Structures are given as C-alpha cells and as structure tokens.
Amino acid sequence: SCADLGVKVVAVTLLHRKGYFRQRLDRSGRQSVEPETWPLEKFLEPLSARVAVDIEDKPVEIRAWRYTVTGVDGARVATYFLDTDLPENAPEDRRLTDSLYAGNERHRLRQEVVLGIGGVKMLRALGFQHLDRYHLNEGHAALAILALLEERHGDPPRSHPDLDARIEEIRRCCVFTTHTPVPAGHDKFPMEMARTVLGKRRARWLATVAKQGVLNMTDLALEGSHFVNGVAMRHGEISKGMFPDYPIRSITNGIHPGTWAAPSFSALFDHHIKEWRRDALSLRYALGIPLEEIWDAHLRSKQALVDRVNLEANAAFDRDALTLGFARRATAYKRATLVFSDIERLAGIAREIGPLQLVFAGKAHPRDGEGKKIIRRIFEARDSLRGRVNVAYLPNYDITLGRLLCAGSDVWLNTPIPPLEASGTSGMKAALNGVPSLSVLDGWWFEGCVEGITGWLIGTDGADARHRQEPLTDRKASEFLYDKLERAVLACFYRDRPRFLGIMRNAIALNASFFNTQRLVLQYLDDAYLERPDAGAGPSEQGP
Numbered sequence: 001s002c003a004d005l006g007v008k009v010v011a012v013t014l015l016h017r018k019g020y021f022r023q024r025l026d027r028s029g030r031q032s033v034e035p036e037t038w039p040l041e042k043f044l045e046p047l048s049a050r051v052a053v054d055i056e057d058k059p060v061e062i063r064a065w066r067y068t069v070t071g072v073d074g075a076r077v078a079t080y081f082l083d084t085d086l087p088e089n090a091p092e093d094r095r096l097t098d099s100l101y102a103g104n105e106r107h108r109l110r111q112e113v114v115l116g117i118g119g120v121k122m123l124r125a126l127g128f129q130h131l132d133r134y135h136l137n138e139g140h141a142a143l144a145i146l147a148l149l150e151e152r153h154g155d156p157p158r159s160h161p162d163l164d165a166r167i168e169e170i171r172r173c174c175v176f177t178t179h180t181p182v183p184a185g186h187d188k189f190p191m192e193m194a195r196t197v198l199g200k201r202r203a204r205w206l207a208t209v210a211k212q213g214v215l216n217m218t219d220l221a222l223e224g225s226h227f228v229n230g231v232a233m234r235h236g237e238i239s240k241g242m243f244p245d246y247p248i249r250s251i252t253n254g255i256h257p258g259t260w261a262a263p264s265f266s267a268l269f270d271h272h273i274k275e276w277r278r279d280a281l282s283l284r285y286a287l288g289i290p291l292e293e294i295w296d297a298h299l300r301s302k303q304a305l306v307d308r309v310n311l312e313a314n315a316a317f318d319r320d321a322l323t324l325g326f327a328r329r330a331t332a333y334k335r336a337t338l339v340f341s342d343i344e345r346l347a348g349i350a351r352e353i354g355p356l357q358l359v360f361a362g363k364a365h366p367r368d369g370e371g372k373k374i375i376r377r378i379f380e381a382r383d384s385l386r387g388r389v390n391v392a393y394l395p396n397y398d399i400t401l402g403r404l405l406c407a408g409s410d411v412w413l414n415t416p417i418p419p420l421e422a423s424g425t426s427g428m429k430a431a432l433n434g435v436p437s438l439s440v441l442d443g444w445w446f447e448g449c450v451e452g453i454t455g456w457l458i459g460t461d462g463a464d465a466r467h468r469q470e471p472l473t474d475r476k477a478s479e480f481l482y483d484k485l486e487r488a489v490l491a492c493f494y495r496d497r498p499r500f501l502g503i504m505r506n507a508i509a510l511n512a513s514f515f516n517t518q519r520l521v522l523q524y525l526d527d528a529y530l531e532r533p534d535a536g537a538g539p540s541e542q543g544p
Contacts, residue, residue, distance in 0.1 A: 003071030029379030116143025139217035145224035262407035305408025325409025
C-alpha cells in the first residue's frame with residue numbers, strides 16, 4: 001500500500017532461507033515436518049553492500065538482498081533482507097538468519113542484534129543517511145534504538161540523567177507497534193546474556209530499561225519511541241493495561257485488497273468500482289453491485305475451493321452446502337476444536353436445517369505439543385461426523401491456500417480466547433471476498449461486527465456486548481456458537497438467501513472498505529510518521 005500511495009519508505013527484515021516448514025499429515029492427523037528452502041535468486045536481488053556487527057566480541061558480516069514492490073501507478077518500495085550466510089562468518093553465525101523459529105534465547109538475541117543494529121548499519125551502507133522516522137514493528141527490532149544512540153553519541157554516558165536525555169533525543173524519531181497481548185510474544189533476555197552478546201559497553205545503554213536483571217525488548221521499544229500503538233482498538237486498550245506507564249494508541253490492522261481479492265472478485269470490482277486498487281475506501285460502493293453478481297463471483301471462488309478439498313482430502317464437498325472456513329496457526333488459544341464440543345448437536349443442526357461442511361488448515365509449531373493435538377482432534381471429529389457433516393483438513397497452509405480458503409468459504413469462523421487475539425486479519429481477507437464472519441468478540445471484530453449485517457457474534461447479543469470484558473468459558477462459547485449457527489447462520493443461508501447475499505455485500509462495503517492497508521498507511525502517516533513532536537524532532541528529511 002505504501003507503493004500504491006507513493007509513500008517514501010524503506011523496509012528492513014531478516015532473510016529466512018529455510019522458510020518455515022512443509023507440513024505432512026497422516027491419516028490420523030499426526031503432523032510431521034520437512035524443511036523448506038526458498039529459491040532466493042528467483043525473487044531477490046543480491047546487493048554488494050556489506051556491514052559488520054559485533055556479537056560476543058567478534059564481528060559478524062551481513063549482506064542484503066532486495067525485493068522491490070511496485071504500486072499500481074509504478075511507485076516502488078524496497079524491502080531489504082539481511083543475510084549472514086557468508087564464508088567470512090563462523091558456521092554458527094552463518095546459520096543466524098536461516099530460520100524464523102529456531103534455537104534458544106541466545107540465538108534469538110543474536111538474531112535481533114542482526115536485525116536492529118545490523119539493520120541501521122545496512123541502511124547507512126545503502127545510502128539512507130537521514131530518515132524522519134524509524135518504525136519498530138514488534139519488539140524484535142528494538143535494538144535499532146541502541147544503534148541510533150551509538151551512531152549519535154558513541155559510548156554511553158556514566159550518569160543516568162545524561163542517558164535519559166540522549167534517549168529522549170532518539171525517542172523523537174522512533175515509532176513502535178506492539179502486536180500481541182500474549183506474554184510469551186514479548187522477548188525477554190537475562191541481562192547477563194545481553195552483556196555477553198552485546199558487550200559490556202553496549203549493555204550500559206540499556207541500564208534505564210533493564211529491570212530485575214532482565215532485558216525486555218518491548219520495554220526498550222516503549223522507552224525509545226515517542227508514538228506507540230496497538231493493532232486494534234481493543235488491543236490498544238489491553239496494551240494500556242499491560243504497560244500503564246506509556247501512552248498507547250490504536251491503529252487497527254488491515255489487508256491489501258489487490259493481494260487478497262480472488263480473481264472473480266477482482267474482475268467484479270474492476271467492472272463496478274474501477275478505482276478500488278488506488279482507493280480502497282471506494283469499496284463502500286459495493287452496495288451498488290447487484291446481489292446476483294456477488295453470488296456468481298462467490299460461486300466461482302467456492303468451486304475452486306471445493307475442487308481443491310476434494311482433490312487433496314477426498315472429502316465429498318458439495319458446492320451447494322454451507323461451508324465454514326477456519327485457517328490459522330494451530331495453537332491452543334485459537335480454539336479450533338470449539339465447534340466440535342458437541343458432535344451430536346452439530347450433526348443435528350445440519351440434519352434439521354441443511355448440509356454443513358467445515359474446512360480447516362494451519363500448522364502447529366514443531367515444539368507446540370498442544371497445537372499438534374488440536375489437529376489430531378479435528379481428524380477425530382471428522383471421523384465421528386462422517387456421513388453427517390463433512391470435515392476436511394488441508395495440509396501445508398500458505399498464502400496461496402489462504403487466498404483460496406478466505407474467498408471460497410461461505411462463512412469465516414473465528415473462536416479465540418479473548419483478549420488473546422490482538423487483531424486477526426483472516427476475517428478481513430474473507431470480508432473482501434464477500435465472506436461474513438462468525439466470530440468471538442475479540443481483535444478487529446470489536447470494530448467490524450454489526451450483528452446480522454456484516455456477520456454474526458459468538459456471544460451475548462446487544463449494544464452493550466462490547467463492554468462486557470469477562471471471557472466466555474469454552475462451554476458457554478460453544479453454546480453461543482451452536483445457537484448462532486442454528487438460529488442465524490444456517491437459517492439465513494438456506495431459508496433467506498437474499499438476506500444472506502445482502503450480508504455478503506455488506507461485508508465488502510462496510511468492512512473491506514475500512515480494514516485495509518491503504519487506510520492503515522494513511523493513519524500511520526497522520527498519527528505517527530508526520531506528527532511533529534516538540535521542537536528539535538529527529539533527524540531529517542528523506543521520509544520514514
């Protein structure tokens with residue numbers, strides 16, 4: 001969206017040569033993993049620039065690869081991927097950027113040195129000498145603050161007041177977005193480890209933020225940024241409770257319409273809303289698209305999904321049966337098995353009202369035993385429901401499969417334990433393709449749910465539902481889920497199809513027109529990037 005809007009930004013991240021993993025599922029749902037190596041040269045341009053960072057008192061060489069995003073009108077934005085797989089480095093250092101989820105705490109901290117300190121150094125080596133803003137996306141990049149302090153001041157001062165003043169100077173040009181209310185998502189390292197990895201001199205910069213012998217990367221990012229935000233209105237409120245000493249605002253996540261619209265909906269929007277790729281807000285004009293055209297576009301997407309399910313899972317899916325989609329990481333708080341809490345009631349709803357089928361996808365982290373059990377439980381439910389409700393689990397969830405699921409399902413199911421979903425974006429992708437959500441009130445659904453208009457709430461109906469903060473037990477949540485399936489979702493789909501099509505259209509016009517990255521970028525520009533803190537704000541003048 002920055003490229004679409006012509007916003008001058010540059011992005012830096014780590015290169016993960018091994019991707020995540022390829023998922024294999026046996027007949028009982030047992031997950032096995034195979035390594036997946038990216039063919040870098042097909043997608044990325046190697047650059048000659050080299051920088052070095054000191055890690056454990058020895059230099060580690062870093063190079064960069066470039067990926068260029070081209071916007072709808074030809075503007076270009078570069079993303080630089082940092083890579084330590086160089087012959088000059090020791091074998092352990094060469095593997096630093098191999099994998100996203102690998103190694104122990106020490107390995108993780110070493111990766112974050114490459115990202116935060118190495119990232120700032122690489123920007124300089126590539127010619128980006130002066131930037132208005134440095135946006136730290138999650139605490140993993142927080143050591144960029146330390147790199148900026150070093151760049152300006154060299155060695156840390158001996159006294160805390162001087163240190164506070166110097167951090168304040170850096171704070172004026174840094175922005176921080178926190179993405180998770182889950183404590184495990186906030187990286188913490190023993191201060192003794194930080195001294196070993198960073199060196200004693202560098203570690204002195206961290207004296208003001210290290211608490212009880214622990215370096216918390218989120219604390220460092222909070223302390224070093226003048227603007228801090230959560231990724232949804234509700235997540236901003238939760239984050240204020242987690243970090244009460246800091247002013248935290250909210251900028252709700254979004255998705256890129258040009259990326260996530262299925263071919264049938266891209267063609268539909270091109271015909272009726274010609275500027276939708278340049279002006280995502282214009283998707284509100286979907287209210288003028290005839291319902292039969294929305295249904296026709298949906299059926300083409302649904303047929304593609306049904307064909308994939310039947311090819312891979314031999315699940316006897318039917319294009320005319322109501323299809324619930326659920327695809328995300330297989331981990332406990334997502335509660336993928338909530339819909340199977342009462343197998344007989346689920347089967348009874350399908351028998352009494354109309355056919356129902358469910359399609360799942362998602363990988364469990366190799367070390368997440370509970371996540372692996374969740375997949376096996378879904379396979380067990382599939383077997384128990386055979387002949388009554390069709391259930392399929394598609395392996396190796398990736399972006400391509402994600403597009404197919406979000407566009408081809410009839411209703412998008414989401415059942416996290418509140419308030420653990422910071423935002424969630426899969427439901428936004430579904431809404432873009434006219435697929436309404438059936439969701440627990442958490443994350444973005446606090447803002448996107450208009451009951452019976454854009455989808456359905458799993459929980460207490462009524463205007464005050466958003467103000468009730470107590471989380472539902474699994475039993476109560478499943479009761480609400482079955483009740484809503486029976487009385488609202490299936491009843492609407494099979495007995496009042498025009499109303500269901502109207503909800504599909506509303507999902508596009510009301511939700512997709514707001515929950516997109518074009519609005520997101522413009523909001524960051526207004527609230528964070530172009531905001532001028534008190535006099536003397538930051539280095540100048542090339543853009544964020």
